[in-house]
Amino acid sequence: MQQRTRRVLAAAVVVPALAVMAGCSGGNGAGDADSGDGKVTITVMGKPAATNTAAVELFERQVTEFEAANPNITIEASDVPWDAKTFATRLAGGSAPTLLRVPLTEPPALIERGQVADIASVASKLDSFADLNPRVMQFLEQGDAVYGIPEKSYAFGLVYNRDLFTQAGLDPDSPPQTWDEVRTAAKKISDVTGKTGFGEISTNNSGGWHLTGYDYTYGGKMIDQAADGTWTAAFNDDASREVLQMxxxxxxxxxxxGDNVLGKQEDLVAEFTAGNVGMWVTAPPDVYPNYIAAGGKPEAFGAGPMPQGGANATLAGATVLMVNATATEAEKEAAVKWIDWRALRPNYDLEVAAETAKASAADGLPVGVPVAPIFTAEAYAAYRDAIADYVNVPVENFAPYTASLDKLEYVPEPAVASQEIYAALDPVVQSVLTDENADIDSLLNDAEQRVNQILAQHK
Structure with a gap:
């Protein structure tokens, strides 16, 4: 593991981003943008969606300021969303961007295939590098090599509509703690308000993603590794049966x-924002900016702990920034400079943090959304103090969620083939949600065979 000299830092990432999924850049691929005169152009992921106009304006202002401070670097950005199915083709074809913005599930495979660069020589010089969370960095470091920098981390929790809770006679300050309580509350919301009590998603790998997170709360796990390094499916167990039966x-x-059970996260965000869904599971801090951008009421947004089935655990992950393996040395240096400018400095440099918070508040963007920190607790506290004058979110509505973060075990997503596993499990979830007579045991048996075939390719 890369050795680090500790420095004084300040906080966790709260730069606005689109939900949990990363954006994918269009444009030219990495490795061909050195001009020979010291100037370099890099393509980057992470521009907010065009519909989030305030976030786009902030992003573009950051690009302008970065290019003014680094006149030899030009940034070309795109808001094209991440897609695991097409991304391998883009990398193989040379059309992937210089800077990749991906879920924490992706680094192991990208590193194994040699598709991302070792940036240790540049990243280790960052002021914030010493205090990056080792629970995230363990997936991005191999020996002395560093393959990425976390932009933000997340943990599953329960997002709920406080207005619908009140209408249904539920206490909006005391969200459900267990799945039994979720079921009871969901039925009451549906019966009293006519709205969907609990929302669910099942396409674009989201069904497998949710099944994994829910499985953890019952003490289950998705895959096992034997002493010889081989992997096998481990989800054909009582924990998964509990989730699917629920x-x-x-x-x-x-x-x-409700009837809309074949959607993806973006669809559920829209329904929740419109006040049509009482509760659902996601990473609350990631969803809130998009909820507000879509016109959601701040006072109606509630965040609670991940409901439990007896294990006191929650799925945790991150969005990470990695550099294309085809990038030149100049492009790697430019990409890390951009990572520092855009993702890290606003959260560890207290002066920059305050300036960014002030500008974001002036633009009407959420400031002070409580997050799962990627830096130390002390640094996060200092950050919160630095931005206190500009906080414009109902922090108290997140209290049940933030209180749970120190109490629940963080369980990472599957270490290998996570997106492929999720894709293989989507049909299981879809069958249970669309077929009243779905055979859970048969579905799990079939999925186990498919996933074992996938895992046979990894060792």
């Missing part, structure tokens, strides 16, 4: 999941 009961007995 979904089946809520869908077909309680009628609290």
């Amino acid at each position: 979904w089946k009961d809520m869908r077909w007995e309680d009628d609290s999941l």
Whole structure:
């Protein structure tokens, strides 16, 4: 592991971003942008969606300021979203951007395939490098090599509509703590308000993603590794059966999941923002900026702990920034400078943090959303103090969620083939949510065979 000299830092990442999924850049691929005169152009992921106009304006202002401070570097950015199915083709074809913005599930495979660069020589010089969270960095470091920098981390929790809770006679300050309580509350919301009590997603790998996170709360795990390094599926167990039976009961007995069960996260964000969904599971800090951008009421947004089935655990992950392996040395240096400018400095340099918070508040962007920090607790506290004058979110509405972060075990996503596993599990979730007579045991048996075939390619 890269040795680090500790420095005094300040905080965790809260730069606005689109939900949990990363954006993918268009334009030219990495490795061909050195002009020979010391100037370099890099293509980067992470520009906010065009619909989030305030975030786009902030991003473009940051690009302008960065280029003024670094006149030899030109930034070309795109808001094209990350797609695991097409990304391998873009990398192989040379059209992937210089700076990759990916979920924490992706680095192991990208590193194994040699598609991302070792940036240790540049990253280790960053003021913030010494205090990056080792729980995230362990996935980005191999020996002395460093393959990425975390932009933000997340942990699953329960997002809920406080207004619908009140209408249904539920206490909006005391969200459900267990899945039994979720089921009871969801039915009450549906019965009293006519809205969907609990929202669920099942496409674009989201069904497998949620099944994984829910499975952890029952003490389950998705894959096992033997002493010889081989991997096998581990989800054909009682924990997964508990989750799938709960979904089946809520869908077909309680009628609290609604009929729109074949959507993706963006679809559920839209329905939740419109006030049509009482509760759902996601990373609350990631969803809130998009909820506000879409016109959601700040006072109606509630965030609670990940409901539990007895294990006191929650799925945790991150969005990480990695450099294309085809990047030149100049491009690697430019990309790391941009990472520092855009993602890190606003959260560890207290003066920059205050300036960024002030500008964001002036633009109407959320400031002070409580997050799962990627730096130390002391640094995060200092950051919160630095931005206190500009906080414009109902921090108290996140209290049940933030209080749970120190109490629950953080369980990472599957160490290998995570997106492929999720894709293989989507049909399982979809079947349970669309077929009242779905055979859970048969579905799990079939999925286990498919996933073992996938895992046979990894060692």
